[in-house]
Amino acid sequence: MSQPHxxxxxxxxVVGVGLLGGSVALAAKxxxxxxxxxxxxxxxxxxxxxxxxxxxxxxxxxxxxxxxxSQLLIFALPVDCIVxxxxxxxxxxxxxxxxxxxxSTKSQIxxxxxxxxxxxxxxxxxxxxxxxxxxxxxxxxxxxxDGRVCVVTPVESSPSEEISRLTEFWSxxxxxxxxxxxxxxxHAVAQTSHVPHVVASALARTLADENRSLAASGxxxxxxxxxxxxxxWIPILLQxxxxxxxxxxxxxxxxxxxxxxxxxxxxxALAELWARGQEIREQCGARGSRAPx
Amino acid sequence: MSQPHxxxxxxxxVVGVGLLGGSVALAAKxxxxxxxxxxxxxxxxxxxxxxxxxxxxxxxxxxxxxxxxSQLLIFALPVDCIVxxxxxxxxxxxxxxxxxxxxSTKSQIxxxxxxxxxxxxxxxxxxxxxxxxxxxxxxxxxxxxDGRVCVVTPVESSPSEEISRLTEFWSxxxxxxxxxxxxxxxHAVAQTSHVPHVVASALARTLADENRSLAASGxxxxxxxxxxxxxxWIPILLQxxxxxxxxxxxxxxxxxxxxxxxxxxxxxALAELWARGQEIREQCGARGSRAPx
Numbered sequence: 001m002s003q004p005h006x007x008x009x010x011x012x013x014v015v016g017v018g019l020l021g022g023s024v025a026l027a028a029k030x031x032x033x034x035x036x037x038x039x040x041x042x043x044x045x046x047x048x049x050x051x052x053x054x055x056x057x058x059x060x061x062x063x064x065x066x067x068x069x070s071q072l073l074i075f076a077l078p079v080d081c082i083v084x085x086x087x088x089x090x091x092x093x094x095x096x097x098x099x100x101x102x103x104s105t106k107s108q109i110x111x112x113x114x115x116x117x118x119x120x121x122x123x124x125x126x127x128x129x130x131x132x133x134x135x136x137x138x139x140x141x142x143x144x145x146d147g148r149v150c151v152v153t154p155v156e157s158s159p160s161e162e163i164s165r166l167t168e169f170w171s172x173x174x175x176x177x178x179x180x181x182x183x184x185x186x187h188a189v190a191q192t193s194h195v196p197h198v199v200a201s202a203l204a205r206t207l208a209d210e211n212r213s214l215a216a217s218g219x220x221x222x223x224x225x226x227x228x229x230x231x232x233w234i235p236i237l238l239q240x241x242x243x244x245x246x247x248x249x250x251x252x253x254x255x256x257x258x259x260x261x262x263x264x265x266x267x268x269a270l271a272e273l274w275a276r277g278q279e280i281r282e283q284c285g286a287r288g289s290r291a292p293x
Numbered sequence: 294m295s296q297p298h299x300x301x302x303x304x305x306x307v308v309g310v311g312l313l314g315g316s317v318a319l320a321a322k323x324x325x326x327x328x329x330x331x332x333x334x335x336x337x338x339x340x341x342x343x344x345x346x347x348x349x350x351x352x353x354x355x356x357x358x359x360x361x362x363s364q365l366l367i368f369a370l371p372v373d374c375i376v377x378x379x380x381x382x383x384x385x386x387x388x389x390x391x392x393x394x395x396x397s398t399k400s401q402i403x404x405x406x407x408x409x410x411x412x413x414x415x416x417x418x419x420x421x422x423x424x425x426x427x428x429x430x431x432x433x434x435x436x437x438x439d440g441r442v443c444v445v446t447p448v449e450s451s452p453s454e455e456i457s458r459l460t461e462f463w464s465x466x467x468x469x470x471x472x473x474x475x476x477x478x479x480h481a482v483a484q485t486s487h488v489p490h491v492v493a494s495a496l497a498r499t500l501a502d503e504n505r506s507l508a509a510s511g512x513x514x515x516x517x518x519x520x521x522x523x524x525x526w527i528p529i530l531l532q533x534x535x536x537x538x539x540x541x542x543x544x545x546x547x548x549x550x551x552x553x554x555x556x557x558x559x560x561x562a563l564a565e566l567w568a569r570g571q572e573i574r575e576q577c578g579a580r581g582s583r584a585p586x
Contacts, residue, residue: 188503203544203547204577212576214444218518224574230568230571238560245555247499250499251495252548255491255541277516278520281493
């Protein structure tokens with residue numbers, strides 16, 4: 001968390017200047033981790049506004065041109081856009097350039113990028129566990145990553161010095177680092193994030209119009225992540241479909257156990273199930289819990 | 294919301310001085326709605342502390358003694374304790390006394406209290422939709438009810454002037470009033486609150502120990518209400534079991550629809566389901582949503 005005297009990277013390019021990309025850019029500038037930050041995207045008007053707002057130092061709509069000048073590129077795009085964009089950028093990269101992403105799925109991307117990158121150009125997947133249901137760089141924050149966890153998912157062929165360099169970068173942004181295989185990552189986040197999104201969305205869909213005025217803070221919290229951008233979430237759920245389906249089934253078993261106990265009016269079974277959920281929830285700590293209202 | 298010049302009630306008794314009871318007491322004192330507020334409970338030490346903290350003006354462990362001096366009694370107890378406590382208090386009440394509760398279920402309580410109260414003593418159920426996963430008067434707040442909805446559930450025999458008096462009381466606490474039958478209330482809150490509690494608890498139970506460090510704010514929000522007190526929530530779910538089971542089944546259908554679309558990799562079906570959940574979530578407004586983190 002200490003400010004390095006010399007920037008870790010001279011030029012950093014963020015591809016996709018939205019909430020996450022914008023926050024990486026801001027955090028890297030504020031912490032002096034990169035001397036110069038380029039934002040890449042398709043919409044020059046939006047990028048110019050982001051530059052004017054101080055999110056990036058410079059913007060570029062030509063990905064390869066930016067790649068040629070960068071030591072590190074971060075792809076903050078929907079997961080179904082990462083592979084093609086990384087391949088495109090890699091063509092323009094000098095040897096020694098590191099590419100990573102911030103996507104919520106890792107296996108399919110790692111598989112598709114395991115070959116065919118130019119020699120000396122390395123892609124290693126990253127997943128900083130931070131975000132919001134809000135989209136756009138207007139919501140970017142330099143402290144978005146403070147105290148959060150970042151998973152890096154190297155594969156067998158990943159050079160160890162490049163893994164270290166990537167780990168150093170995310171650590172400097174304030175993240176606590178974990179390393180997992182892409183497959184272990186996808187299995188775990190199905191449980192911690194993807195299934196909860198399926199659940200929140202399903203719960204939101206059960207609300208009848210006439211009951212809307214009775215939906216208070218409990219309903220609002222439980223369904224908050226159902227407001228996530230579908231362009232982000234449908235590709236995530238599709239890329240991790242098998243793990244998500246298994247996770248949904250495990251969840252459905254838990255719901256069914258409670259339902260059965262309720263049918264039997266089995267107070268001790270209900271209490272035991274409730275206590276287990278309560279205990280696990282409490283061990284998750286205060287993250288995300290709000291002041292009473 | 295305006296401060297009445299004269300208190301609406303001379304003496305108000307709150308039975309059960311926890312988060313909700315304590316907040317009713319505080320709000321009634323702060324808004325000059327009752328001249329004098331008595332807190333009733335079993336634990337004299339805790340009540341004395343609540344009095345010292347300014348939550349109540351006076352405390353009493355003898356319910357009937359407090360009831361004899363009160364024009365309004367609010368029962369802020371777990372739903373399975375309300376009926377017996379109301380019957381006990383009613384014996385000591387003078388004619389013209391109003392009794393109400395803050396419970397999250399209404400049908401069973403209304404049925405059991407529909408007869409056998411002394412002449413001139415009225416019970417009408419109330420449900421102010423406010424609360425927290427936190428328990429205890431230490432978390433009580435005089436503004437807990439500001440802008441929230443309160444449902445009153447009169448029955449056919451409820452005198453209209455008593456309904457008005459009760460509505461005036463809750464309105465003065467800052468609540469927006471709705472009136473429903475006890476049955477319509479229980480059907481609606483199964484959907485908006487009870488099923489979400491079952492879902493949050495089931496979701497919390499799916500989290501494996503080794504994945505805990507990957508449970509970020511989305512998981513925390515979606516499971517927040519699983520931390521609710523089991524002494525409060527098991528009785529609620531039991532009293533409303535039939536509606537909760539129907540609600541759980543409707544929810545399970547929504548989960549299954551998404552799961553099927555995921556198995557088929559049916560992008561347009563997934564997008565349609567997601568969009569519907571997103572739309573409903575967004576219409577619930579900002580209640581409960583947090584700043585990005």
